[in-house]
Amino acid sequence: MEHEQKRKDGLREHKRRETHRRLTETGLKLFAENGYEATTLDAIAEASGIARRTFFHYFRSKEEIILAWQSAMPDRLRVEILKQGVVASPIATCQAALIALSEDMEPQVAVMIGRIVQSTEQLRASNQAKFLQMELAGYEALRELWPEEGRQVGLRLAAMLLVGAMRLSIDVWVAEEGQRPLAEYLQTYFECLKIELGAFAEK
Structure with missing residues (x-):
């Protein structure tokens, strides 16, 4: 039981890191393409395929x-x-x-x-x-x-x-x-x- 929980926790942490990395890379890509000021957090969330509410669990500002x-x-x-x-x-x-x-x-x-x-x-x-x-x-x-x-x-x-x-x-x-x-x-x-x-x- 404990081993299974550790496995689930590990998978959850891996998914969290991957999502964080994807959001960071998408944000940088949009900054370069559209300009820092013109890029909104909503645009980054949409381009990343992440719900706005979920996005704000990772980043609160550009x-x-x-x-x-x-x-x-x-x-x-x-x-x-x-x-x-x-x-x-x-x-x-x-x-x-x-x-x-x-x-x-x-x-x-x-x-x-x-x-x-x-x-x-x-x-x-x-x-x-x-x-x-x-x-x-x-x-x-x-x-x-x-x-x-x-x-x-x-x-x-x-x-x-x-x-x-x-x-x-x-x-x-x-x-x-x-x-x-x-x-x-x-x-x-x-x-x-x-x-x-x-x-x-x-x-």
């Missing part, structure tokens, strides 16, 4: 859809690092994961989100928190791959530096309206970081 997208990024980075596995080094693994993550980011949607994020204090603060959480998620994933004692500080620094490079890359990418693939910006900043770290090591 801002919350952007917040949901932001909050999903750290876990996506963690999953991608673990998927990459042990590449030549923690830095190489984290680089490969960030580039893979960047390839899933649609320019039109990312540029639109970049503008929306600057429109409210709540979203700006959430954006700051997102990158801090990505640093932590990246570090924790690297720790799973390289669990040896004494490597914690180095792995934490690797995650901080590389997520920082991604943050700068996204800022420039959005400012330039996504004219080139985000991966190109990442490669440029990773190369800058490599040069500076090399110069630091030589001193």
Whole structure:
């Protein structure tokens, strides 16, 4: 009886997560197609095939859809690092994961989100928190791959530096309206970081 209840609870939670993901993706798609201001919550519910009443169990405002997208990024980075596995080094693994993550980011949607994020204090603060959480998620994933004692500080620094490079890359990418693939910006900043770290090591 208890096992059956756990199974039902698991299925219910899975369905809830899938619905949340579908609503988030539909909202972002409509924001990109029709504009953030012109898109209503009712339109998102209808496009998702969800009753209006059910929709409000998940989101109460359009801002919350952007917040949901932001909050999903750290876990996506963690999953991608673990998927990459042990590449030549923690830095190489984290680089490969960030580039893979960047390839899933649609320019039109990312540029639109970049503008929306600057429109409210709540979203700006959430954006700051997102990158801090990505640093932590990246570090924790690297720790799973390289669990040896004494490597914690180095792995934490690797995650901080590389997520920082991604943050700068996204800022420039959005400012330039996504004219080139985000991966190109990442490669440029990773190369800058490599040069500076090399110069630091030589001193």
